[in-house]
Amino acid sequence: MKEFHWKDAVPLIESLIVKAGEGNVPVEVGSVPTELQCIGIGTDAAVFVHSASSRYAFKVYAEGLEKKRINEERAYQKLSGSSYYPIFYGSGERFIVISFESGIHLYDCLITGTYISPEVIEQVDKAVEEARLAGLNPRDIHLKNIILQGRTIKLIDVSEYVKPGNDERWEHLKEGYRLYYPLIASKKVSPKFLDFVKEQYEKQKLAGFSAKRFGRLLLPFVKKKEPES
Ligand SMILES: Nc1ncnc2c1ncn2[C@@H]1O[C@H](COP(=O)(O)OP(=O)(O)O)[C@@H](O)[C@H]1O
Ligand SMILES: [Mg+2]
Known part of the structure; x- marks a missing residue:
């Protein structure tokens, strides 16, 4: 055939x-x-x-x-x-x-409680660096555009890489990961909560975003991590 x-x-x-x-x-x-x-x-x-x-x-x-x-x-x-x-x-x-890239994007990792290791973040940084070396301007890097494939990652959705400017999405995500991921690591996060986070992010972004301020707003919604038994 x-x-x-x-x-x-x-x-x-x-x-x-x-x-x-x-x-x-x-x-x-x-x-x-x-x-x-x-x-x-x-x-x-x-x-x-x-x-x-x-x-x-x-x-x-x-x-x-x-x-x-x-x-x-x-x-x-x-x-x-x-x-x-x-x-x-x-x-x-x-x-x-x-x-076709198998695996799940980081948004689904949060929903399913799939652990996102610091190596994932390092690899996205490397991917960003490689795109810069190729003469591009990586942008629009958010949870649904990062696919986790076992121990490695793929970035998708690169249509904005030819545009100028920095939307700082990846910097904000990284800061959020460093400050707050330990509170939710390997725990299932509800899609409703993620929608709320996204909505609040879009609002705060316009007025000069601060991950610390953003976190203080969200912390009351995140239950303290249960101690390991
Ligand atoms: N090469 C691919 N392999 C597997 N899934 C993909 C691939 N490209 C896109 N997807 C899935 O389709 C969704 C939408 O694709 P994307 O390129 O991000 O579109 P848009 O530019 O409209 O955001 C992604 O979030 C991802 O879940
Ligand atoms: Mg996309």
């Missing part, structure tokens, strides 16, 4: 309807053919895997976001020498094809 090539999936990928909502909300996806599985939803795109091969992930951008596709493709081309990013295989007008 002929081996599956990502180009075989193009007609199905092009039949997908993906729409962006108002503001920073997840995209909406129309009906999905049985051969495809939606494995992730972001605010710009939805990501699919074809049943014939788990090697490829198809990131399909919402209508009108072709610029994001162009930016992301440019960034992936520059990142081809780094093992911290997916492999870029090709693209069409509304989608890119990259390697």
